[in-house]
Every structure is written in C-alpha cells, then in structure tokens.
Amino acid sequence: xxxxxxxxxxxxxxxxxxxxxxxxxxxxxxxxxxxxxxxxxxxxxxxxxxxxxxxxxxxxxxxxxxxxxxxxxxxxxxxxxxxxxxxxxxxxxxxxxxxxxxxxxxxxxxxxxxxxxxxxxxxxxxxxxxxxxxxxxxxxxxxxxxxxxxxxxxxxxxxxxxxxxxxxxxxxxxxxxxxxxxxxxxxxxxxxxxxxxxxxxxxxxxxxxxxxxxxxxxxxxxxxxxxxxxxxxxxxxxxxxxxxxxxxxxxxxxxxxxxxxxxxxxxxxxxxxxxxxxxxxxxxxxxxxxxxxxxxxxxxxxxxxxxxxxxxxxxxxxxxxxxxxxxxxxxxxxxxxxxxxxxxxxxxxxxxxxxxxxxxxxxxxxxxxxxxxxxxxxxxxxxxxxxxxxxxxxxxxxxxxxxxxxxxxx
Numbered sequence: 497x498x499x500x501x502x503x504x505x506x507x508x509x510x511x512x513x514x515x516x517x518x519x520x521x522x523x524x525x526x527x528x529x530x531x532x533x534x535x536x537x538x539x540x541x542x543x544x545x546x547x548x549x550x551x552x553x554x555x556x557x558x559x560x561x562x563x564x565x566x567x568x569x570x571x572x573x574x575x576x577x578x579x580x581x582x583x584x585x586x587x588x589x590x591x592x593x594x595x596x597x598x599x600x601x602x603x604x605x606x607x608x609x610x611x612x613x614x615x616x617x618x619x620x621x622x623x624x625x626x627x628x629x630x631x632x633x634x635x636x637x638x639x640x641x642x643x644x645x646x647x648x649x650x651x652x653x654x655x656x657x658x659x660x661x662x663x664x665x666x667x668x669x670x671x672x673x674x675x676x677x678x679x680x681x682x683x684x685x686x687x688x689x690x691x692x693x694x695x696x697x698x699x700x701x702x703x704x705x706x707x708x709x710x711x712x713x714x715x716x717x718x719x720x721x722x723x724x725x726x727x728x729x730x731x732x733x734x735x736x737x738x739x740x741x742x743x744x745x746x747x748x749x750x751x752x753x754x755x756x757x758x759x760x761x762x763x764x765x766x767x768x769x770x771x772x773x774x775x776x777x778x779x780x781x782x783x784x785x786x787x788x789x790x791x792x793x794x795x796x797x798x799x800x801x802x803x804x805x806x807x808x809x810x811x812x813x814x815x816x817x818x819x820x821x822x823x824x825x826x827x828x829x830x831x832x833x834x835x836x837x838x839x840x841x842x843x844x845x846x847x848x849x850x851x852x853x854x855x856x857x858x859x860x861x862x863x864x865x866x867x868x869x870x871x872x873x874x875x876x877x878x879x880x881x882x883x884x885x886x887x888x889x890x891x892x893x894x895x896x897x898x899x900x901x902x903x904x905x906x
Contacts, residue, residue, distance in 0.1 A: 501516070502514050502515060502516040502858055502868045503515045503516070503693060504697060504862065504867065504868055505693075505697070507680075507685075507697065507700060507701055507704065508701060508711055509680040509701075509704055509705070510680045510681040510709060510710070511680045511681075511683045511685060511700070511704060511707075512683070512684045512685070512862055512866070513684075513685045513686075513687070513696075513697070513700065514636055514684065514685070514686050514687070514858045514859060514861075514862045514868055515687050515693055515696060516641075516688045516855075516858060517689070517690060517691075517692075517693070518688055518689060518690060518851055519688070519690055520591070520689060520690055520851060521589060521590055521591055521724075521784030522588060522591065522592055522689070522851065523588070523589060523590070523591040523597075523687070523688065523689025523690065523691060524586070524587070524588045524684040524686075524687070524688045524689060524851055524852045524854075524855035525586060525587050525588075525594070525597050525598065525601065525676055525685070525687050525689075525855070525857060526584050526585070526586035526587075526683075526685070526687075526855050526859045527550045527584065527585045527586070527601045527602075527605055527683060527684075527685055528582055528583075528584050528683070528684040528686060528689070528859040528860065528862070529582060529583045529584075529605075529677055529678060529682055529683055529684075530581065530582055530584065530677070530682050530863055531580050531583045531673070531677035531678070531682065532544055532579050532580045532581040532583060532655075533545065533578065533579070533580050533650065533653050533654075533655045533832060534579060534581055534650040534651050534653070534716050534717075535581075535650070535677065535713075535714075535716055536578050536650060536653065536749075540661075540669070540673070541653050541657045541658060541661045542591065542622075542653075542654070542655070542656055542657010542661045542662050542665075542855075543657070543661075543665060543669060543670075544578045544583055544655070544673070545622070545655050545656055545657060546618070546619075546622060546657065546662060546665050546670070547578075547580040547670050547673055547674070548576045548577070548578045548583055548585075549618045549621065549622060550608070550610050550614065550615060550618055550670055551576070551585065551604045551605070551608050552564060552576075552604065553608070553610065553611060553613060553614035553615070553618065554605040554608065554609050554610070554611050555603050555604055555608050555609060556607045556609060557603065557607070557904050558600075558604075559604060560614060563600065563603075563604060564599045566596065567587050567589055567593075567596070567597060567600060570589060570590065570593045570596065571589070571590060572589030572590065572593060572597065572601070573586055573587065573588045573589075573621070574586075575587070578655055578656070580651060580655070580792060580905045581716075581792055581793065581863075581864075582860065583677075584856065584859065584860075585601050585604065585605065586812060586852075586855070586856065587600070587601065588733070588852055589687050590773055591690050591691055591718065591755070591767070592800035592831070594689065594691050594699065595699050596880070598699045598700060598703045599699075601702050601703075602700075602703035602704055603703075604708065605678050605683075606673065606678070606704075606706055606707050606898050608754065610667045610670045610671065610840065612667055612875070615665070615666075615667060615670070617845065619662055619663060620640075622656065622657075622662050622680070623659055623663075624655050624684055625656060626657075626658075626659060626662070631658060633731050633732045633737050633904045634737055634803060635803070636731070636904075637731070637737045637738075637739050637902060637904050638739060638799075638801070639654050639655075640740070640902060641799065641902045642902065643902040644725050644727070644902060645722050645725075645741075645742075645743075645900055647722075647723065649717065649719050650716065650717060650793075651719055651792065674818075675708070675711060676711050676713055677711070677713065677826050678707070678708075679707065679708045679709060679710050679711045680704060680708065680709045680710070680746055681709060681710045682792050683704075683707070683711075684715070684859050684862045684863045685700060685859075686855050686856070686858045686859030686862065687855065688851045688852075688854055688855040688858070689851075705795045711881075716793070716794075717769070718794045719792075719794055719795045720772075720788070722729050722742070722743050722895065722900070724742070724898055724899065724900045725900045725901075725902075726900065726901045727901070727902050728903045728904070728905050729902070729903070729904055729905065730904075730905055730906075731904035731905070732806075732904040732905060732906045733906065734906065735803050735804065735805065735806075735906070736803065736804055736805065736806040736808075736809050736903065736904060736906055737801070737802075737803045737903070737904040738801070738802055738803075738804075738812070738813070738901065738902070738903045738904070739799055739800070739801050739811060739901070739902050740799065740813075740899055740900065740902070741797055741798045741800060741817070741899065742797060742798065742893060742898045742899050742900055742902060743795060743796065743797050743893070743898070744789055744790075744791075744796040744797050744798045744893055745791070745796050746791055746792055746794050746795050746796050747791035747792065747793065747794060747796065747864055747865070748793065748877070749796075751885075751889060752791060752796070753877045753878060753881065754881045754885045754886060754889055755789055755796070755798070755889055755893075756789055756840070757836060757837070757840050757878065757881055757886065758823065758889050758890060759787050759788065759789040759798055760826075760836070760839070760840050760843065761823070761828075761836050761886075762787045762800075762819065762820075762823065763785060763786050763787025763788075763792060763800055764786075764787065764839075764840075764843065765786070765843065766839060766843075768876070769787070770819050770822075770823075771785050771786075771787060771800065771802075771816065771819060772785060773800045774815050774818075774819060775791065775802065775812055775816070777846070778812070779815065781802075781808040781812045781815070782802040782803060782804040782808065783803065783804075784801070784802060784803045785800070785802040785803075785812075786800070786801055786802075787799070787801075788800075790802075793864070798893065800816060802816075804904045805868070806824075806905060809903060809905070817896075820890070820894040820899075821872055821894075822867075823886070823887065823890035823894065824890040824891045824894050826887075827883040827887040828883040828886055828887070829883070831885070832883075833881075833882075833883050833886070837878050837881070839880065840878060841875060841878060844871075844874060848871075
C-alpha cells in the first residue's frame, strides 16, 4: 500500500487527470465521462448505453474491426461500461503500448462517425442483451427494484433502455449526446502504470487537443423522496428472489463512511457478516445473501438481496428484520466495533490490490469528488466512527415503514 500515492492534475484543456505510478509491466487507462443514464431525458432512455456500444463502430480514420483489434492485437484488453452517473472507456495493456491506448480512446471519444449500418446491427445486439437480462430473474430484480424506488425519476430508468427506445435511436441522437457530454471539462482520465507522468501528460495533451472544451449541459434532476412499496410478483422459475431496502446518504454526506461500515457489518462480502451467519450458516435458508450500499450525488440507497426456495422466503425476511432491529436497538460493543473497522480496512486494501480495479476506483472518485483520499485519510475517517453513530444510522434508515421490498415468487 506504500505505492498508493496518486497525483491529481488538470491538463491545459481542463481535463482532470489522476495518476498512480506502480512497478508493473501492465498499465491501465480509463476515460470517465459524467454521462450516465440519469443524464438522459425521457425520450433518451438507454441512449448512454447505446452510445457506449456504438463508439466502437468507426471513426474518421478507423473502421470497427481496426478499433476492436487495436489493443487486442498487442495482447491488451479494451472495454467500456455505463452506469447511472458515468460512462467509462478503458483499456489494459503492456506499458510500452501506452500511446496506442491513449490515441485509441481519444479517437473514439472525439471522432466516432456512427455509421448507419453499424448502428442498425448494434440495435440487434442490445435487443438480445435486453432479452438475456429479462431471462434472468436474479439480475432483473435489481433493476425492477430501482425502478420502483426511484419511480418517475431518471435514477429509476433501466440503463439498457427498452426495446422501443433502442429501436428508435438515430445517428443524430448519438452525435447530439457526444456533443453535449464528451467534452474536456466533463472528462476524467485515470492511469495506473509504470509510465513517467511528464510523458503521460504529453501524450494526453496531444491526443485530446481536438476535444471540445465545454458544452451546455442540463443539470441532472435531483431526487427528493421515495414512496415505500412492498410487492410480490410471479417472475421466478425455480428459486424465489427478493430485494429489500431504502434510501441512504449520498456520497457527499458525512455519514457515507459510517453507512458503508454499517452495511459491511450487516451483509458485506465477508463470510462472517451478520446476515450470512444467521441465514445461510445457522439456518441454511439461502445460498446467496448480501447487502449493498449505492451512492449518487444527491441520494443513496441500501439493499439486501437473497435467493431461496419459496418456502423459506418469509422465514428469511423475519431473520433479516431481527438483524436490522438488533443494529438499531443495541449499540456495538467496543470489541465488535474495533473488529468491524479492522475488517473494513482489510476489504479496502483488497480492493486496491488489483490495479485495473484501482484505476477504476480512482477515476470514479475524481469524477464524483474532484479529489482522491489517501489511505491514511480513509483510515482516519473509519477510526472516527463511533458505535453511537452506527446505531443512529440503523435507527434512521432501518425503520420498518421506510423499507421497501420486491419479491419474485415461483
């Protein structure tokens, strides 16, 4: 962890850069744009994700096959993803091919032409992706829960879009979205690798020289209030699936770190999480059970997911309710809190041990906060958390009347 000393700078065109030098032959590069599904209008549902696909279909100087082969031909990997609040284009490659990767990501970000023939083919690909998602209840339930929790708001929109919206997208839609969001002031570049910072900056300055500096963008519509719901639907095939949860602090609120620790105690990835011990190990009611905490600029939400036999759903829900109540009624002991903090710090260390994931984490942090916290600062924030603060959060966010649930029954 001694190598974790990222440098944050701003290029001459206004693009933010977060740079971390690591002693590795492999380098990782990401272009992060504040251009996710929550930035879409009602007529654009799924457009950001569709754009992510179509960016690889041709530029002024490269055809689709040239783009797809450019990094793969030297043993690297090229990929992208779209989330609620960001889109990321990224590549992993041997460090001597850094210029190749920078030039390619810059080219598809600035010069994509979106050939009509390729657009129509990609529509079919995404329609298949939508069908695949609809065929998987364990995936679909998360998006359906989001849609109900954030009903009527862009945060509730499915990132994939709908069959109707995807079918209707045009070349002009893609070009307009790029003009609005793919600008230097809306871009964060994240790099983790063994390339000198002056050389990296010079390569980026040259590659991004023609990127538009700024554009008029609508401010994302803020989310204000959720209406709790409890629904049971006949959507599952062999196993029942359930998601329950509610609103939580945004990533700008001071309680964010304590909420992360609370959810980690409740149902984080460790085998000794309270939900795993109670529901899987003690009773064997569910093979898969987990708790997660998601944050956005203006809100956040926590959720618990489990899959089980239909006969065990109500039993599992009762056990979950008991664990939520325990956290709200009884504060953690000093030893429990100390152990929880130690474990959470360990999880952070593991997340930073894979350089590709570290590159993505740094990029998302810079995009969200405009800065990167050091390990020492993260640990200090965790150390400050008290048992009373954990209990207060549980009391505030685990109230029965505020918890929503969605169950896919067989």
